[in-house]
Amino acid sequence: MKKSHLFYLTIIFIYLYVPIAVLGINAFNLNRYGLRWDGFTFKWFVAMVENPGLMEAARNSFIVAISSASLATILGALGAIGIYLYRFKGRFILRGSLLTMMMIPDIIFAIALLVLFLICGISLGFWSLLLAHTTFCLPFTVVTVLARLHGFDPYLLDAAKDLGASESQVLRRIIIPLLLPALIASWLLCFTLSLDDVIVSSFVTGPSFDVLPLKIFSMVKVGVKPEVNALATIMVLISIVLVVISQYLIKERKQ
Amino acid sequence: MRSKTRNAIITLISLWVIVFGGVPLLLLLITSFLKQHPDDFLSLSFSLKSYYQLVDPVYGEVMFRSVRQAGLTTLLCLIVGYPFAWITCRLQSRYRLAVLILMMIPFLTNSLIRTYAVRILLGTNGLINRSLLFLGLVDTPIKIMYTDLAVTLGLVYLMLPFMVLPLYANLEKFDYRLVEVSRDLGAGPIYTFRTVVWPLTLPGIIAGCIMVFVPTMGLFYVATLLGGARDLLVGNLIHQQFLISRNWPQGSALSVVLILMMILMLGFYGLVLLRLTKRREVV
Numbered sequence: 001m002k003k004s005h006l007f008y009l010t011i012i013f014i015y016l017y018v019p020i021a022v023l024g025i026n027a028f029n030l031n032r033y034g035l036r037w038d039g040f041t042f043k044w045f046v047a048m049v050e051n052p053g054l055m056e057a058a059r060n061s062f063i064v065a066i067s068s069a070s071l072a073t074i075l076g077a078l079g080a081i082g083i084y085l086y087r088f089k090g091r092f093i094l095r096g097s098l099l100t101m102m103m104i105p106d107i108i109f110a111i112a113l114l115v116l117f118l119i120c121g122i123s124l125g126f127w128s129l130l131l132a133h134t135t136f137c138l139p140f141t142v143v144t145v146l147a148r149l150h151g152f153d154p155y156l157l158d159a160a161k162d163l164g165a166s167e168s169q170v171l172r173r174i175i176i177p178l179l180l181p182a183l184i185a186s187w188l189l190c191f192t193l194s195l196d197d198v199i200v201s202s203f204v205t206g207p208s209f210d211v212l213p214l215k216i217f218s219m220v221k222v223g224v225k226p227e228v229n230a231l232a233t234i235m236v237l238i239s240i241v242l243v244v245i246s247q248y249l250i251k252e253r254k255q
Numbered sequence: 256m257r258s259k260t261r262n263a264i265i266t267l268i269s270l271w272v273i274v275f276g277g278v279p280l281l282l283l284l285i286t287s288f289l290k291q292h293p294d295d296f297l298s299l300s301f302s303l304k305s306y307y308q309l310v311d312p313v314y315g316e317v318m319f320r321s322v323r324q325a326g327l328t329t330l331l332c333l334i335v336g337y338p339f340a341w342i343t344c345r346l347q348s349r350y351r352l353a354v355l356i357l358m359m360i361p362f363l364t365n366s367l368i369r370t371y372a373v374r375i376l377l378g379t380n381g382l383i384n385r386s387l388l389f390l391g392l393v394d395t396p397i398k399i400m401y402t403d404l405a406v407t408l409g410l411v412y413l414m415l416p417f418m419v420l421p422l423y424a425n426l427e428k429f430d431y432r433l434v435e436v437s438r439d440l441g442a443g444p445i446y447t448f449r450t451v452v453w454p455l456t457l458p459g460i461i462a463g464c465i466m467v468f469v470p471t472m473g474l475f476y477v478a479t480l481l482g483g484a485r486d487l488l489v490g491n492l493i494h495q496q497f498l499i500s501r502n503w504p505q506g507s508a509l510s511v512v513l514i515l516m517m518i519l520m521l522g523f524y525g526l527v528l529l530r531l532t533k534r535r536e537v538v
Contacts, residue, residue, distance in 0.1 A: 005342045009354065012339055015412065016361050019372035022382055026375065033380065079268035086261050094269055101276050103465070105517070107473030107490050108510045111497055112279035115286055115507070135275040167258050189363075196365040198476055199490075203497065213367050217476060220371045232368040239364045247356050 020236055027229040044230040051227055057215035058231070061195055064126065064211065068133035069190035073183055075134065076141025081175060083142070084149040085157075102139035109136060110203040117204060124206030132204045133197065137190035144189065144250070148182035149175075185246040192242050195235070280514075287507035297503055305508035314492070318512070321489040324403070325471040328410040332418035332467050333460065335411070340422035340459075344429070355423070362416035370480050373409045374400065377481070405481040410471055417470070418463040425459020458531065461524045469517045489513060 027045070030038035048054060082088075083095055101109075113135070117128045160170050176183075198213040205211055216232075219225045287305055292298035308314055343354050361369065376382050377399045384396040399405050429452070437447040475490035489509055496506030 005345070008338060008342060012335065012415075013357060016358075016415070018382070019369065019376050019412070020361070020364070022376055023368070023372040075268060075271060078264045079271075082261070082264040082268055086265065088261075088265055090269070094272060097272050097276060101272070103517070103521075104280075105470040105473045105513065107470075107475070107493055108280075108283070108513055111493060111506060111510055112283040113275065114497065115282045115503070116275070116279040119282060131275060135271070138271065167260055171260070192363045196363065196367075198365070198367045199473060202476075202494075213365070216367055216371070220374070220480065228371065232365070232371065235368060236364050240360050243360050243363050244356060247352075247359065 023229055024233045027233040032226055044226040048227040048230045057210045057212045060209055061212040064129045065191050065194040068130050068194045069187050071134045072137035072141050072190045073187045076138050077145050080142045080145035098139045098142050106199040110200040114203045125209035128204045132200050133194040137193055140189055141186040144186040145182050181249040185249040188242045188246040192239050283507050286503050287511045289504050291502050291504055305504040317492055321472050325468050328471050329464050329467045331411045332415050336415055336418040336422055340419050340426050343423055344426045358416050358419055366413050370409055370477050373412055374480055377405050406478055409477045409481045414467045414471055417466040421462040421466055422459045425456055457527050465520045469513055
C-alpha cells in the first residue's frame with residue numbers, strides 16, 4: 001500500500017471514529033461535561049439503569065427491533081423464495097417495487113405510513129411501529145436472501161424434485177437449511193436498522209410508547225447528558241458486534 | 256406448477272408491498288391536493304393551495320437553502336468519498352474487507368448518537384476548540400456549533416458511507432488496465448481521468464449522489480441539534496407541518512417535491528447508463 005493512500009484512509013477513519021471514541025471515553029469520565037479527564041467511573045451506567053424513562057424506552061425499542069426483525073426476515077425470505085422459484089406475472093414489478101422501497105428516503109416513507117395509519121384508525125404505538133419497521137426492513141432481507149439464492153446450484157432443486165420431493169419438502173429440507181446464514185445475517189441487519197431508526201420512529205409512534213431514539217433526542221436537545229453517553233456507548237458496541245457477525249456470515253458463502 | 260404454497264407466498268408478499276408501500280405513497284399524493292380542515296386535519300376538497308405555498312417566500316427560501324445544503328453535502332461527500340473508494344479498490348483483498356467493514360459500522364450506527372457525538376466535539380469546550388487553543392492557533396474558542404458549518408460537517412459525517420458504498424460497488428468493476436493503457440499511449444493523468452475514468456464511473460457517482468442528496472434533506476434532527484437556523488432542511492418543515500402545525504396537505508406537498516427530485520435523479524441515472532451501454536455497443 002502506498003504511504004499516501006494509507007494516510008488518506010487514516011484521515012477518513014479518524015474523521016469517522018474520533019467523535020464516537022470521544023463519546024465512549026466520556027461515558028467513563030467522572031467529569032460530567034467531559035471537559036477534562038477526572039478519573040474512571042461506572043457512575044453514568046448506573047445513572048442510566050436508574051433512569052426509569054430511559055429504561056422503559058430501551059425495553060420498548062428492543063421489543064420492536066426483535067419483533068420487526070423476525071417478521072421482516074420471515075416475510076423477506078418468503079418473498080425472495082417466491083421471486084427466485086416461481087415465474088409469475090408481476091415478478092419484475094414486485095422486485096422493482098422492493099428495490100424502490102429501499103431507496104425512498106425515510107422521511108417520505110415515515111409520513112406516508114403516518115397518513116395511512118391515521119386514515120385507517122390504527123393508533124400510534126407498538127403496532128404502528130412494528131408495521132413501519134417491518135416494511136422498511138423488508139427490502140433489505142429480500143435482497144440479502146436473493147443474493148444467497150442466486151449462489152445456489154440450480155440443479156440441486158431439480159434433483160430433489162426428480163427424486164420425488166414435494167414442494168414443501170424442498171422448502172423445508174433444502175432451501176431453508178441452506179439459507180440459514182443469510183437469514184441470520186438479515187435478521188441482524190434488520191435488528192440494527194430498527195434499533196437505530198430515528199426518522200420513521202419519530203413520526204409513527206405515540207406518546208404512550210416511547211422509544212430510544214425519541215427519548216435520546218429529547219434528552220440531548222437541551223444539553224449534555226452523561227447517561228446518554230453510557231447508553232450510546234452500549235448501542236455502538238451492539239452495532240459493531242452485529243455488523244461484524246452479519247458481514248462474516250455473508251462473506252463466508254463466497255468462499 | 257400451481258400449488259397452495261406458491262400462491263400463498265406470492266399473495267402475501269405482494270399484498271404487503273401494496274398495502275404498506277404503494278397505498279401510503281398514493282395517500283400522500285392525494286393528501287397534498289386536499290385542504291386543511293380546522294378540526295378534522297383534512298377536508299375532502301381539491302385544492303392546489305399547498306403547491307402555491309411552495310413558491311411563497313417563506314417556503315421557497317427553505318426549499319432553496321435545503322437544496323443548497325444538500326448539494327454542498329453531496330459534493331463534499333463525493334470529493335472525500337471518491338478517492339476513498341478508489342484507494343479501497345486498489346487494496347489487497349484481505350485489507351479491503353477490513354476497510355469496508357470499518358466503513359459499514361458507522362453506516363449502521365445510530366445516526367442520532369453520531370450527531371450528538373459531533374455536537375460534543377464541536378462545542379465551545381469540545382475537542383476541536385481545545386486542540387486549536389492548545390496549538391495556539393486561536394486565542395478564544397471559535398464558534399462552530401449552531402452555524403451552517405456545523406450542520407455541513409455533521410451531514411457529511413453521517414452521509415459519507417452512503418456515498419462510498421455505491422461508488423465502491425461501481426469502481427470495483429472498473430478495469431484498472433484501461434488507465435495503464437491510456438498512460439502508455441501518452442495521455443496525462445488529468446486527460447486519462449476525464450476521458451477514461453470519469454465516464455466509466457459516472458453511474459457509480461450518480462448512484463452515490465442519489466443516495467446522499469435527497470435523504471440529506473430529510474435529516475431534520477441534524478439541523479435541530481447542530482444548526483443555528485432550525486428550519487434549514489425540508490425535513491424540519493415536514494416535521495413541523497405534520498407534528499406541530501397539523502397541516503398535512505402542506506407537509507405532503509413538500510414530500511411530493513422530494514419524491515419528484517428523486518425521480519428526476521433516477522431518470523438521469525437511467526439515461527447515463529443507457530448512453531454508456533450504447534457507446535459500448537459501438538465500440
